[in-house]
């Protein structure tokens with residue numbers, strides 16, 4: 001069952017087409033990663049989902065309701081954390097958290113709030129103007145997770161957190177998932193996305209170019225190989241990337257389609273050592289990004 | 297439809313909570329100043345004769361242009377004096393309060409990204425805008441009651457309950473009107489600075505056309521909300537319908553703002569952003585060029601504004617002459633039978649010059665305070681991290697402030713000089729121009745004080761307070777009979793009032809010297825202190 005769905009979402013800013021037909025679907029209880037290069041349209045998509053921007057064309061629903069028309073109803077059950085958090089300078093973090101939770105129409109669960117504050121080691125008595133970037137982000141995170149929500153929409157929520165706090169954030173996300181909640185996570189920290197997300201969409205130039213689970217996506221991509229052989233290795237011309245000859249062996253990446261040919265060639269050269277590694281999300285990402293560079 | 301306004305109440309409480317101090321700082325002084333001046337006027341002008349003398353001294357086109365027409369001059373009682381001397385300026389204060397507060401809670405919230413967080417919650421799309429309008433309605437109900445009650449409780453014979461109430465309601469209605477104007481501007485402009493500039497433009501325009509209308513062009517005042525407010529003829533005839541007109545217009549403008557807000561995207565103005573050049577020009581690459589470019593539009597706008605401001609006053613100088621010739625009694629009252637009309641005109645020229653140059657100081661201070669704003673927005677770090685020193689930054693802002701003062705004062709001087717020359721026989725362009733330019737050293741003292749506040753990094757309000765004080769001295773110092781030392785605290789009082797007095801080089805040199813000294817102090821303290829960002 002999907003909690004969030006978009007269909008041919010398009011957004012134009014004057015002449016610029018920021019989104020051209022984005023299709024997404026987030027299922028209940030899953031963590032969905034949303035990645036793509038700068039300016040690809042992640043934040044624009046998220047702002048449309050929040051009913052803050054109005055889509056030029058296409059439709060988007062959350063909990064089966066229209067994101068523009070039913071924004072208020074939807075927002076009672078979602079929480080949003082932006083990457084760049086700006087707060088009211090002359091109020092304390094604690095005041096801001098209470099306010100934001102209250103605006104959602106929920107009673108502030110002081111116990112839960114206190115628990116989160118301790119977890120993130122936040123001092124809620126400081127004025128917002130004195131918080132560091134990471135601490136402002138913690139305020140937004142505590143305000144989001146202190147309320148009881150079904151869907152979390154996070155736009156680079158950890159861009160200011162230290163590694164320790166980032167881990168606490170990841171635990172929090174996994175706990176939310178265990179409770180059957182859904183998460184849409186946009187991030188540039190690919191290791192985080194790889195670790196947390198059940199499914200991932202890659203967006204580029206306003207279009208979703210890949211969607212699927214990590215293993216689906218791996219299918220589409222290359223395997224890392226390191227081999228040492230007795231004889232000189234001769235490989236097919238097509239489908240080999242990042243070729244590197246070292247003193248002892250060869251290091252390269254192989255497209256899936258030619259993997260069989262390559263394995264045969266290696267066997268014929270008399271293999272003495274072979275190591276293979278699955279592609280990382282970073283490889284995937286770089287590959288898509290590189291292709292993009294060609295047509296800029 | 298109700299969903300569009302969801303949680304307006306919570307947002308309203310939140311805005312009021314943030315504004316606790318701001319409301320006290322603005323509303324209490326407005327009430328206090330109103331009541332105190334009424335008390336002072338009563339003490340200073342106890343009998344009929346005193347009041348008539350005051351009436352004759354303020355009955356001329358230049359004053360009418362500044363304050364609005366005087367009603368009930370036949371018996372210029374305390375009520376009529378208040379209505380003539382204080383009503384319009386108090387209304388300007390409420391309008392400024394509205395402009396600053398509304399833009400803070402609308403466009404500024406939006407451009408800083410806070411509105412995005414609010415809107416991701418179950419709040420209506422129009423709730424923040426609706427909340428700020430309710431916020432102002434409530435604040436102005438308080439202000440109207442405060443001012444009304446304060447004036448009435450003085451139990452001055454000439455201030456009836458109705459008059460006191462209408463006085464409070466009138467200035468509040470203007471405040472509410474400009475709150476609505478600012479709400480519309482916030483939908484059109486893309487930054488809070490743009491919103492404030494646009495709204496101030498409307499305010500200054502309303503003030504200026506009302507001035508022209510009151511003096512020479514019948515009917516023109518009907519195009520100005522301030523004209524409507526004056527049409528209440530408060531304390532004298534107490535018309536209520538112009539207030540109703542103001543409130544209805546405020547309601548319509550609020551509706552327009554809500555409509556525009558509903559139509560546009562968050563963060564966007566209604567005017568789409570264009571593409572810009574790929575490279576920075578040589579000029580823009582220098583620190584001076586960069587700073588000037590950032591201020592270019594505002595410099596041009598202020599120069600044009602001051603030119604028109606000066607020209608407007610210059611064009612009514614002629615009326616002053618005719619006016620004086622017509623009113624025999626005025627000459628007697630003022631004991632000026634020896635004075636020709638010309639001498640009186642020169643008197644006005646020098647009075648107007650102070651007022652105009654005090655206005656011209658505002659953009660100069662604003663230009664200096666941009667440096668503080670840059671610091672607050674964390675944009676200075678990356679500049680100071682290059683081979684640019686902090687002193688040179690402040691120094692450049694001082695130099696630009698100096699040039700800025702030359703530009704705006706010349707513009708006003710040219711405008712008033714040219715129009716004055718045309719409307720008054722024998723009035724020399726240079727006479728007017730020199731009178732204006734003589735005030736430059738006083739502006740420089742203000743500029744250096746602003747630099748010192750930036751240098752120290754706090755108490756920026758001091759310069760505004762000092763400028764405000766200087767204005768009060770000129771504006772009310774005479775009527776309230778301030779002691780001489782209080783007048784002399786203002787740098788503008790040290791400048792020789794030219795066509796009337798002789799030029800005193802020594803005063804000008806001392807003022808300039810003080811400005812230089814304070815500037816050096818500013819540079820030294822700026823170099824020494826930490827930057828916030």
Ligand SMILES: Nc1ncnc2c1ncn2[C@@H]1O[C@H](COP(=O)(O)OP(=O)(O)OP(=O)(O)O)[C@@H](O)[C@H]1O
Pocket residue numbers: 013016017018036037038039040041042043044045563564569
């Ligand atoms: N208000 C606007 N006016 C014009 N163009 C805009 C506006 N907002 C966004 N864009 C354009 O839309 C495109 C997508 O921007 P968006 O902010 O969604 O990117 P993003 O994927 O979030 O990037 P990042 O990773 O840097 O956060 C960009 O090309 C951007 O320039």
Ligand SMILES: [Mg+2]
Pocket residue numbers: 042043044155
């Ligand atoms: Mg983004």
